[in-house]
Amino acid sequence: MMRAVLVEEPGGPDVLRIREVPRPEAAAGQVLIRVEAFGLNRSELHFRRGVGSSGSFPRIPGIEATGVVVAAPSGEFAPGQTVMTMMGGMGREFDGGYAEYVVVPAHQVIPFRSELPWEQLGAVPEMLQTAAGSLRVGLDAQRGQSVLIRGGTSSVGLTIAVLAKLQGLTVYATTRRPEAVEQLRSVGVDHVLIDDGEVAAQIRELVPEGVDGAVELVGVDVMKDTLQAVRTGGTVCFTGMLSDNWTIPDFYPMDWLPNGVRLTAYSGEGTDLSAATLEEFLDAVATGEAVIPLGRTYRIDDIVRAHEDMEAGAVGGKGVVLP
Known part of the structure; x- marks a missing residue:
């Protein structure tokens, strides 16, 4: 048996209930992982509310997990190997990381070696994958360019800033809260903008021709x-x-898109994060070249409060739960 968070029906944070459930077993092509930490994501909030684009109930939610291999029947990983996993249907099509153990397909398991504490490691998988993919795939960002992060104090926004500085970019980032300015500066943001709804005018005052790229994290509004x-x-x-x-209701491209400005999107899978990229980032954190924007850390018994904090925007970075 194991302890896990079970959602039997959509609703508010109180539908997240701690249960004793059978420990899963790995079949051929799968890996059983002892979960040491898992990150909190807004997509889990959407799923819990019943507005996610996929998934079914009852379900153990959680689209990511970090921990130690217990078993891999097909031999892809040795017991004791530290690994991360994310997405691929986790917490929606099959039970996810809000538990003491999780079983996932072997192809979405990423091995790593690090001496960083679990609460830091648990913050990394989905956050790093999304941030790295947004810069590499979404923007094709190049050294020496400039990037605007709209929604800079989100966990992904903070990670994009960290990665962008490692890549030699000039970083502009927004926040609606003046008290968050120092947090953004602490991860290397060059220019912090207070978001009053008209950020473009502020950017044009600093860079008349406009920035080379922008990552939209706030939304279509x-x-x-x-x-x-x-x-x-x-x-x-x-x-x-x-x-x-x-x-966007009644989307009219000629009205929305300035001449020659490209609009792309990024919503990658766990397999888009390579082991080499993961190790490079963890090594940079270990040497002090990069930081992990860790917000609050919770125990699994605090999962309701964790979701309440996430809804209220009170986590202050990436929220992590230690089972």
Whole structure:
């Protein structure tokens, strides 16, 4: 048996209930992982509310987990190997990481070696995958360019800033809260903008031709303004929906898209994060070249409060739970 968080029906944070359930067993092509830490994600909030695009109930939620291999019947990993896993149907099509143990397909398991504490490691998988993919795939960002992060104090926004500075980019990032300015500066942001709904005008005062690229993490309600902040030939990557506004009614491209500004999106899978990229990032953290934007740490018994904090925007970075 094991302890896990079970959601039997959609609803508020109180539908997250701690249960004793049978410990899963790995079949051929699968890996059984003892979960040492798992991160909190807004997509789990959407799933819990019943507004996710996929999934079924009852379900153990959680789209990521970090821990130690217990068994891999087909021999892909040795017992005791430290690993991360994410997405691929976790916490929606099959039971996810909000538990003491999880079984996942072997192809979505990423091995790593690190002496960092579990609470830091548990923050990394989905956050790093999304941030790295937004820069590499969504923007094709190049050294020496400039990037605007709309929604900079989110865990992904903070990680994008860290990675962008490692890649030699000039970073602009937004926040609605003046008290968050120092947090953004602490991860290397060059220019912090207070988001009053008209960020493009602020950018054009600093960079008259516009920035080379922007990552939209807030949602479609501000994306038109974000597009106006980017130079001709530049790119906006739509990655996040912190405002929970997902679609554009009566979208008219000629009105929304400035001449020559490209609009892309990024919503990668766990397999998009390579072991080499993961190790490079963890090594950079270990040597002090990079930081993990860890917010609050919780125990599994605090999962309701953790979701309440996530809904209220009170985590202050990546939320992590230690089972």
